[in-house]
Amino acid sequence: MARLSFCVVVALATSLCGLAGAAPVDEPYVVKTVRNPNYKVDGRAEYAKALSKWGVKLPNGLAQHVSSKPQVGTVSAETQGGDREYLTPIGIGTPPQTILLDLDTGSADFWVYSSETNPDILGNRSRWDPKSSTTAQPIPNSSWSIQYGDGSTARGHAWKDTISVGGINIPNAVVESALSVSDSMATDAEMGGIFGLAIGLGSEVYPVQPTVLKKLSPLLKHKVFAADLQYHADGTYQFGAVDGNKFKGNLHWTPLIDDAQYWQFNFSVFNIQGSDIWYWYNWSGIADTGSTLLMLDDDVVAFYYDGVEGAAYNKSYGLWTYPCDTKLPDFHLGLGDGHGNWTARIPGRYLNYTVYETEGWECMGGLQGNAGASFSIFGDVFLKAFYAVFDIGGKRVGFADKHLN
Secondary structure (H helix, E strand, O other): OOOOOOEEEOOOOOOOOOOOOOOOOOOOEEEEEEEEOOOOOOHHHHHHHHHHHOOOOOOHHHHHHHHHOOOOOOOOOOOOOOOOEEEEEEEEOOOOEEEEEEEEOOOOOEEEEEOOOOHHHOOOOOOEOHHHOOOOEEOOOOEEEEEOOOOOEEEEEEEEEEEEEOOEEEEEEEEEEEEEEOHHHOOOOOOOEEEEOOOOOOOOEEOOOOOHHHHHHHHOOOOEEEEEEEOOEEEEEEEOOOOHHHOEEEEEEEEEOOOOOOOEEEEEEEEEOOOOOEEEEEEEEEEOOOOOOEEEOHHHHHHHHHOOOOOEEEOOOOEEEEEOOOOOOOEEEEEOOOOOOEEEEEOHHHHEEEEOOOOOOEEEEOEEEOOOOOOEEEOHHHHOOOEEEEEOOOOEEEEEEOOOO
16 A cells, blocks of 8 residues: 555545536637547556656657657557547638647647648647638747657747637737757647647746737637536537536536646545545646646556555556556545535546557556656646536636536
């Protein structure tokens, strides 16, 4: 049993109370997320990507696994279980050019592959051509450069153009055109770029430019956007409205931490299915649509897998595996104002991420440790279990139960 510094809470048989609900709002702006069936899941690579994004040092075995992978190439269809990649069609330019982007609440830059990108890495992915847009204007003497935690990079210069998001036109938005991208960034043959939606983070553009979220926010009827991601199915993002038909019961609001740059909030208790004991564990986490996994404090994750028959920790890779025929228990978190005012239930099947080895008997969980980081990451494994609302004006996040597929 893992050693924990948790304070035990009395048995909690009833659900924790919620806050105000939300009725359907008219004139919603909806964009659909497209499930990419050609994206082959490599659990170790996804875990490395998530850790690297947040500047966490990779365990040695995991670093070697990533560095040994081919840098470019096509991917085959993956029909086995496990989360896939979801991309969202966004229009750029006049007339709009549809580009498949990763909507990412864990970053702030809006960058795309374009006709200016080094052709050796473009492949057949969607890309933006500023010369085909009547509203595209270069930003003089501009530049941008991003380096991620794993050493991968992207750089280029910036333009202003119209961006179309589910029927909303954002004029004079900053579009970062990638001139070059490191090979390790180009392995995803479908993704056309990143649409950053972090609430308080600035972009990497010089001279300083407003983020697309700052340009988008004044155009919204209500300064919110909602993510209705689905388990192994297409989902939607909705801007400017909350659709009360998409969820059950009430929305439960959680304030962001002070001076939050990301959608970062506190959670206070947790529980594992089969136990009537709840544990206090005041901690903060970031709602990150651009990460796949749910990554919590290492001790919490060890505590969870201690109750999973056959589960084992691979020290070299820094991750947990278990026999694929094992039924994982549900995981519960208390979210809210620090007193656990709502119980978030992540079904065990959502935590069964992908086959770990080619033999097919060992699986990797969608719940993994954060490798010592001072915060947790609530990626898609968590977000697919709920209707999630990001309140720009109120600086809070809201979650609600929904019908799960």
